[in-house]
Amino acid sequence: MPVNPELVGRVFPPTQPYLVGREKVREFARAVFASDPSHTDVAAARALGYADVVAPPTFAMVIQDLTLQQLLAEPDSGVVLERTIHAEQRFRYSRPIVAGDELTGRLAVTGVRAIGKGAMVTSEAEVTDAEGEHVVTATSILLIGGEES
Amino acid sequence: MTNVAPTVGEVVADRTVHLTRESLVRYAGASGDFNPIHYSDEVAERVGLPGVLAHGMLTMGLAGSTIVPWLGDAGRITDYGVRFTRPVVVDANDGADVRVVATVAEVDEEAGTARIDLVVSHAETTVLGKAQVRVRLA
Numbered sequence: 001m002p003v004n005p006e007l008v009g010r011v012f013p014p015t016q017p018y019l020v021g022r023e024k025v026r027e028f029a030r031a032v033f034a035s036d037p038s039h040t041d042v043a044a045a046r047a048l049g050y051a052d053v054v055a056p057p058t059f060a061m062v063i064q065d066l067t068l069q070q071l072l073a074e075p076d077s078g079v080v081l082e083r084t085i086h087a088e089q090r091f092r093y094s095r096p097i098v099a100g101d102e103l104t105g106r107l108a109v110t111g112v113r114a115i116g117k118g119a120m121v122t123s124e125a126e127v128t129d130a131e132g133e134h135v136v137t138a139t140s141i142l143l144i145g146g147e148e149s
Numbered sequence: 150m151t152n153v154a155p156t157v158g159e160v161v162a163d164r165t166v167h168l169t170r171e172s173l174v175r176y177a178g179a180s181g182d183f184n185p186i187h188y189s190d191e192v193a194e195r196v197g198l199p200g201v202l203a204h205g206m207l208t209m210g211l212a213g214s215t216i217v218p219w220l221g222d223a224g225r226i227t228d229y230g231v232r233f234t235r236p237v238v239v240d241a242n243d244g245a246d247v248r249v250v251a252t253v254a255e256v257d258e259e260a261g262t263a264r265i266d267l268v269v270s271h272a273e274t275t276v277l278g279k280a281q282v283r284v285r286l287a
Contacts, residue, residue, distance in 0.1 A: 024179075031179035032210030033166050036217040054223050057282075058210040065181055081184070082196070086205045090230030096223050139230075 003078040003119035003144050005112050010074075012107040015066045017130065022099040025053045032056050045098070052099035059097050061089075064125040064138040067107035071123065079121060079144055087120070088141035094134045102130040105138075117146020154286070155253040155263055161219045162251040166211050168203055168237070169244040176207040190241065203237040208247060212269045212280060215249040225285045227262070232278035237271045247271050254281070261286045 022042070029039035034056040037044035045053045071079055097103065104127070111122035125138045155161060173187045182204055185192040193201045209231050217223045239245045248270050255264040267280035 028179045029214075031172075031176040032207060032214050034210070034214035034217065036214070036223065038217070038223060039214075048222050048224070050224070056210060056217070057213045057223055057226050057229050058206060061206050061210075062180060086233055088230070088232045089206065089209060090228070092228050093224075093226060096226070 001076075001078045002117070002146065003112055003114075003121060004076050005114070005119075007071075007074075007077055007109045007121070008112050010109045012067060012070045015063070015070070015105045017102045017104050018063055018066065020055065020059075020097055020099050020101045020103060022053055025055045025059065025097075025099045028059050028062070029053075029056050032058060050096075050098050055097040055099070057091060057093070057096070060091055060127055060136045060138050063103050063105040063127050064140065067105040067125040068123070068140070070107060071109070078119075079142070083118070083145040083147075085143040085145070086140065087143045088139075090139045092137045092139075094136065097135060101135070103127050103135060115143070118144050120144075155256060157253050157256055159253045160250060161253060161265065162215045162249065164215055165246050165248045167244055167246055168207075168239050170201065170239060170241055172244075173201065173203060173207070173239060176204055176210075180204070180206060182206065199236070200238040200240065203239050203245065203247070205233040208233075208237055208269060208276060209280075211247065212249045212267050212277060213282060215267070216251045216265055216282060216284075219251075220284060226282055227285060228283035229281070231267075231269075231280040233276075234278040235271075235274055235276045237276050245271055247276070251282075256286075
């Protein structure tokens with residue numbers, strides 16, 4: 001099944017709230033070699049005015065991934081993980097993610113462009129906090145290869 | 150907290166990170182991305198890859214994190230985008246070195262913002278395209 005061009009404009013239901021844990025932020029910081037103390041040391045983060053440790057800039061991917069799972073699970077999408085290549089990624093931040101945040105992602109497919117047998121799919125995940133305030137928008141471009149014939 | 154006052158062309162960070170298979174497994178666990186092309190030679194070979202690859206988001210993550218100590222506050226980053234142009238193959242024995250050089254590309258003193266360009270390379274080849282971070286200076 002090729003990528004469904006009618007995915008454009010489709011908006012998915014918000015994901016279940018994700019509670020950002022302090023140890024999760026520390027674990028992620030270690031995994032991406034984020035050495036700044038504000039990611040791991042509560043006192044260092046508080047000295048900057050944050051309530052708890054600050055997540056590294058790409059932590060938003062954890063929430064975005066939950067939304068992309070919705071896209072993969074959509075029966076008519078034609079988006080198949082095995083043939084998917086991550087081509088571009090962008091984050092636009094209103095503020096950094098901090099431990100204690102309860103975040104929800106809402107995915108919208110904003111573009112589908114056929115390329116050969118495959119397609120380029122652009123989607124935006126808007127991440128908001130428990131108050132409904134904008135935290136970050138994660139835009140990703142996925143290249144989905146065509147099926148072998 | 151002190152304000153940063155960069156000048157165009159200034160290199161604000163330069164570091165090399167050594168990735169091993171352990172780094173990839175650690176990132177898989179931390180991020181939730183368990184695509185086997187990032188840990189299984191067998192799967193990587195079957196889908197036609199030159200070897201086990203680092204997650205693009207691991208490369209993007211370590212690249213972006215490189216400027217945070219200079220910036221003084223991750224909250225000053227307003228926008229960060231990259232293109233994934235070439236894979237980073239992580240050898241089972243030798244791992245892979247990824248070098249990040251961050252240079253000030255643009256300063257808007259009135260708006261108090263700057264653009265930092267990241268050159269991210271592995272084995273003398275650039276692996277991220279158009280890797281740009283927009284930051285507030287105060």
